[in-house]
Amino acid sequence: MNNWRQRYHIEPKSGWLNDPNGLCFFKGYYHVFYQYAYEPVGGNKYWAHLKSKDLINWEEAPLFLSPDKEFDKNGAYSGCALVKDDMMHIFYTGNVKHKGDFDYINTGRENNTVHAVSKDGECVDSKNVIMFNKDYPDGLTLHVRDPKVFEYEGKYYMVLGARTKEDKGEVLVYESEDLDSWNHIRTFETMAKFGYMWECPDLFEINGQWILMACPQGLEGGKYEFQNIYSCGYFIIDGDFRKNGYIVEYKEADLGFDFYAPQTFTHEGRRLLLGWMGMPDAKYTNPTVEYGYQHCMSTFRELDFDNDTLIMKPAKEYESLRKHCFDFDEENKSYSVGDDRAFDLETQNFGDKFDIEIFDTLKLDFDSGRGDFELSFIANGYGRDARYIRVKKIENLRLMIDASSVEVFVNDGKYVMSNRMYPSEYKDIKVNGNITGKLYKLDV
Incomplete structure (x- = not known):
């Protein structure tokens, strides 16, 4: 008998769950998409879909994104949603891995940034590549992924996680006026190397302070910091994120065993966060695999910023x-x-x-x-x-x-x-x- 079924956390009935994607409020519902594979140990990634009126009771919807095009045939990887003009705009990474003797870091891989549109939030009406490997800045490996898009002062901005050829993690910042044509305006990076890859970036303002969240990989751990194989945290931005603002003082967002790839969104004045209650490449395991499923989401958390610290509390619901x-x-x-x-x-x-x-x-x-x-x-x-x-x-x-x-x-x-x-x-x-x-x- 399986006693480990969660009562109020999001988890799959079967298969694999990881990163939350496309969090938004659209047409009267909260929408949660997530990285999904049919097998409990992973596999080719789809976007599963749940919706709710109250963040508590969730209705399962059909799979939303499938890896069914040449530009995403090896996985519809992580991304986000932006609601604009009564349409849901989805941005995600289309993963392609070519067959052959490749390292899949500098060779043999495509990470395409894809823009999809949905009129009803249930079905995808169109999806097209807006950036290929060749469109990213020079000096990068083929690891560029996880777009997060938002609107600010009449323009759109996108952040992408990246890995340089010197194995240094960074976040790319793009600007657009129409959601299809994007210009690289700057890069967030540290002076000294701080991990080899920064995944799942999120850039947002809270209480007048701009925050860059990311998941740096490759940090050397100790007793009190970077205790997991990969970290998850945030940088405070000093100055204008579009110009010469720079990142300072990285702090970890969660110090437990199982938390990664969080994403935030706003609704009715609250900034809410949801994270994957898992950890990629960890040595510890989850015995629910024996029952045909693995992983769950965290609780939804309301964010605040006080005394240079990002505060997280369970949503009031x-x-x-x-x-x-x-x-x-x-x-x-x-x-x-x-x-x-x-x-x-x-x-x-x-x-x-x-x-x-x-x-x-x-x-x-x-x-x-x-x-x-x-x-x-x-x-x-x-x-x-x-x-x-x-x-x-x-x-x-x-x-x-x-x-x-x-x-x-x-x-x-x-x-x-x-x-x-x-x-x-x-x-x-x-x-x-x-x-x-x-x-x-x-x-x-």
Whole structure:
């Protein structure tokens, strides 16, 4: 029996899920597209499609993009959506891998930037290549991908992740007046090498500050930073992103085991983010493959920017799922979950030491003397061991728990840790130390 089916996170009924794509609000629905393959271990990529009125209840729609043209025959790779004039404009990378003795970095590959149009958000009316390999700047490998497009001050802008021939990651910035003809206006890069490839870029303004998100690959890790094989984070932009503005101070967006390729969009004044709760090329595994599917999305997160930090909190819609509440206090330190799998835990009033155990699988531990917050697996990590945040004081925690995941929001979302977990049994949620809090069952 499969006990690991998520209750309120997006996951495929069968097959493979990775990057969220094309996030938007169109014709009364939130739309989520994602990288999909028929086999649970991956394969040729399509765009799967879900839509929702409320971010909670999702309706499965037919596959939206298929790799059915010469320019995308080896995968309709990641991209975005832009709603304009009652049309959905889709931009994505059409992947082509030629047969032969190639390294597929400098030879044997095409990464075509494709513009597709949909009148109804259900079917693709047309798709055409707007940039081929030859159209990208000199000095790049064939790894140029993941377009993200937005409108600003009467013009359109696109960012693309890239890898140079010197194995240095960077982000290309393009400008357009019509969505079809694009001019390269600048490149974001660091003085010193900072990874060999920057994937899945996103450029946006929040509270007057421009942010460049990206997923750098090839960073050397340590105990407190770059703990995963690939990172996911953001740069603050100092100045005008179109001209001489430059990127400063990279910070990681999520410090858990399973978070990559996030994408943001805006609706009704909120900037929302959704990420893939997975990690490419990781050594740890997901046992749901045995049941014919793999991976899920994170919760939707509302973004804010404060004190030079991108703040992430679960979207307010999840609070509508709360029903029964259990209070953790001096007398009540353990809750038996029974048949329930979905919870929202808010805790505060911490001392210098505390720990929280979830289903005898995952442990959260803080020691002010040690100066860090540790997330570690007691069992059933399937290769996952421990992740750390360097922090001197914990003011509050919020845990979004599902049947096979936990997302930890620390200090009002200043730090986040997203993780898959696969309990063999679902017994208790336990707290130790000077902790008070409320544990809500979620009605899903």
